[in-house]
Amino acid sequence: MSEKKGFFRRVFSFGAAEDTSPAPAEMLPSETLLPTAEAPAVERPAPDVGATAGESAATVPALPVAADPAAAPVAPMDERASHADHTAAEHALAPGAEDLPEPAELPEPALVVADTPEWLDPDAPEPETDFSWLEADGPVEDVPERTVPVETASDGSPAPVLHEVPGEDSLPLPATLSGDAVAEAEDEPDFSFLDPEAPLPEEPADFSWLEAPVDDEPADEAGSPSDAVASVAAAGIAAATASAAPSSADAGWRLRQVAAPAPAAPAAPKPWLERLREGLARSSGQLSGQITALFTKRRLDEATLQEFEDVLIQADLGVETALRITDRLSEGRFGKEITGSEVRAILADEVEATLRPVAVPLELDLEKKPHVILVVGVNGTGKTTTIGKLAAKLTRGGLKVTLCAGDTFRAAAVEQLKIWGERTGSEVIAKAIGADAAGLAFEAYDAAVANGSDVLIIDTAGRLQNRTELMAELEKIVRVLQRREPDAPHTVLQTLDATTGQNALSQVEIFRNVAGVNGLVMTKLDGTARGGILVAIAAKYRLPVYFIGVGEGIDDLEPFKAREFAMAIAGQTA
Numbered sequence: 001m002s003e004k005k006g007f008f009r010r011v012f013s014f015g016a017a018e019d020t021s022p023a024p025a026e027m028l029p030s031e032t033l034l035p036t037a038e039a040p041a042v043e044r045p046a047p048d049v050g051a052t053a054g055e056s057a058a059t060v061p062a063l064p065v066a067a068d069p070a071a072a073p074v075a076p077m078d079e080r081a082s083h084a085d086h087t088a089a090e091h092a093l094a095p096g097a098e099d100l101p102e103p104a105e106l107p108e109p110a111l112v113v114a115d116t117p118e119w120l121d122p123d124a125p126e127p128e129t130d131f132s133w134l135e136a137d138g139p140v141e142d143v144p145e146r147t148v149p150v151e152t153a154s155d156g157s158p159a160p161v162l163h164e165v166p167g168e169d170s171l172p173l174p175a176t177l178s179g180d181a182v183a184e185a186e187d188e189p190d191f192s193f194l195d196p197e198a199p200l201p202e203e204p205a206d207f208s209w210l211e212a213p214v215d216d217e218p219a220d221e222a223g224s225p226s227d228a229v230a231s232v233a234a235a236g237i238a239a240a241t242a243s244a245a246p247s248s249a250d251a252g253w254r255l256r257q258v259a260a261p262a263p264a265a266p267a268a269p270k271p272w273l274e275r276l277r278e279g280l281a282r283s284s285g286q287l288s289g290q291i292t293a294l295f296t297k298r299r300l301d302e303a304t305l306q307e308f309e310d311v312l313i314q315a316d317l318g319v320e321t322a323l324r325i326t327d328r329l330s331e332g333r334f335g336k337e338i339t340g341s342e343v344r345a346i347l348a349d350e351v352e353a354t355l356r357p358v359a360v361p362l363e364l365d366l367e368k369k370p371h372v373i374l375v376v377g378v379n380g381t382g383k384t385t386t387i388g389k390l391a392a393k394l395t396r397g398g399l400k401v402t403l404c405a406g407d408t409f410r411a412a413a414v415e416q417l418k419i420w421g422e423r424t425g426s427e428v429i430a431k432a433i434g435a436d437a438a439g440l441a442f443e444a445y446d447a448a449v450a451n452g453s454d455v456l457i458i459d460t461a462g463r464l465q466n467r468t469e470l471m472a473e474l475e476k477i478v479r480v481l482q483r484r485e486p487d488a489p490h491t492v493l494q495t496l497d498a499t500t501g502q503n504a505l506s507q508v509e510i511f512r513n514v515a516g517v518n519g520l521v522m523t524k525l526d527g528t529a530r531g532g533i534l535v536a537i538a539a540k541y542r543l544p545v546y547f548i549g550v551g552e553g554i555d556d557l558e559p560f561k562a563r564e565f566a567m568a569i570a571g572q573t574a
């Protein structure tokens with residue numbers, strides 16, 4: 001806390017002491033997020049998942065088969081059994097099976113009979129052949145069997161019959177499908193799920209994974225031995241366990257005493273820095289490899305510098321930063337040999353220099369109560385999740401938070417925010433789907449004042465029909481909030497998905513113009529991230545980057561640190 005010009009200000013830096021984790025984000029329709037004239041010339045589209053899926057669907061019409069049989073889903077036992085029978089039937093009925101070559105004749109094994117057992121004695125009495133005594137209550141109903149006709153071998157002896165199986169036509173159909181339905185399903189395979197235009201499934205959404213911490217202890221099956229031992233031990237009657245164990249010298253058997261396996265220790269989550277490095281590993285590995293290839297046993301000349309500049313631009317770092325790095329590299333080194341690690345060190349330094357001015361903590365001015373944070377961004381970039389994580393940080397810091405479910409476009413987003421509200425002890429102001437988001441924000445502001453909240457965080461929809469609609473809604477939210485508080489929203493946070501790449505630049509351009517974005521959060525840096533774009537954004541817009549998302553968990557929001565990020569981009573660990 002610090003006094004500033006008579007204002008009571010609280011600065012949240014969320015230091016390390018406290019913070020010790022369907023598809024790719026759907027972008028706005030391309031016409032809504034067209035790069036502007038200011039966007040750099042080098043534009044590489046984000047991977048088009050829909051197109052890829054469509055292509056593979058076109059080329060692979062049949063059901064997918066796991067390359068690794070071990071990885072293939074295991075069929076239920078009865079299914080497997082019927083499949084085995086079916087296979088056996090195919091063997092039995094396989095045309096040409098009788099054409100198989102005769103096995104080579106094996107020499108007659110010498111028969112050594114030490115003492116002829118009674119049952120081999122040709123003079124022994126005939127065994128009993130009347131088994132009528134086996135019939136309990138009359139004759140057993142005949143089970144109709146379809147047998148494979150016994151083939152006769154060329155020498156007149158019956159050929160061996162492999163199996164007697166029900167005919168293929170009598171194999172049971174899955175209980176849920178009638179014969180017609182099966183035929184229909186086979187005639188018209190349903191690939192509608194591959195349709196990139198199809199609306200996303202909205203309901204029912206399962207957010208149970210957001211619920212309170214999962215019990216790490218593996219649940220023992222009721223009545224399992226370890227369960228019993230545990231309960232007995234708990235009751236302090238260990239002796240009873242030994243005497244109760246089925247063991248008998250008289251019976252000649254006993255249960256083997258197996259030490260109960262130690263419960264598996266819950267896997268500790270990886271430190272966030274490790275997740276960040278792993279997330280950026282693909283792009284940093286690529287960059288690092290190109291640096292090695294470019295600078296091994298080669299003098300620094302104009303051509304090498306030009307190639308290196310291209311490599312940096314391809315890594316999304318932006319033209320401005322790429323030029324700065326190559327300029328710095330050539331200083332005093334032109335015409336000399338330079339190692340890959342020297343280049344990587346310079347890269348890390350220059351990226352850090354670009355990022356340092358934007359790596360600032362989120363500052364909350366509690367003179368304005370509630371401090372209003374409007375969270376905007378393309379749908380799927382992590383707005384709602386970031387709100388939940390941020391609410392957790394603030395409430396742990398002793399602040400009272402109200403959440404506004406302003407994404408009235410998507411029912412699941414409202415439910416998701418309610419769960420975050422429960423988890424963080426924050427009141428959630430929500431309305432039915434389709435409600436006016438601006439009206440809701442207005443009511444939420446009043447509710448936050450009434451309940452004495454320090455901070456009001458407003459979620460917004462990212463997916464609107466077109467850019468005009470998006471602008472109109474966000475502008476209206478800002479306008480109605482300003483009727484209550486002229487400086488609201490005090491912070492406008494935009495979430496950017498780190499897996500997006502170049503498109504993030506145009507997203508910032510649009511949301512900055514529409515909603516007055518004054519801070520960024522880059523999410524999903526734990527995935528296969530392309531973090532270079534953040535450097536380009538920092539160089540171009542100089543907007544503060546408050547946090548990075550390194551997982552879906554409540555604690556997976558980290559303050560943005562320029563040095564660590566730069567090192568991860570350059571693939572350096574120390």
Ligand SMILES: Nc1nc2c(ncn2[C@@H]2O[C@H](COP(=O)(O)OP(=O)(O)OP(=O)(O)O)[C@@H](O)[C@H]2O)c(=O)[nH]1
Nearest residue numbers: 379380381382383384385413462524549550551552
């Ligand atoms: N791995 C990872 N996943 C994240 C992160 N942040 C968000 N997600 C996931 O990204 C998905 C989308 O996040 P949301 O918070 O629903 O995104 P949104 O912007 O609110 O989406 P809309 O409500 O559709 O506008 C969810 O599955 C989140 O769990 C992150 O930092 N790392």
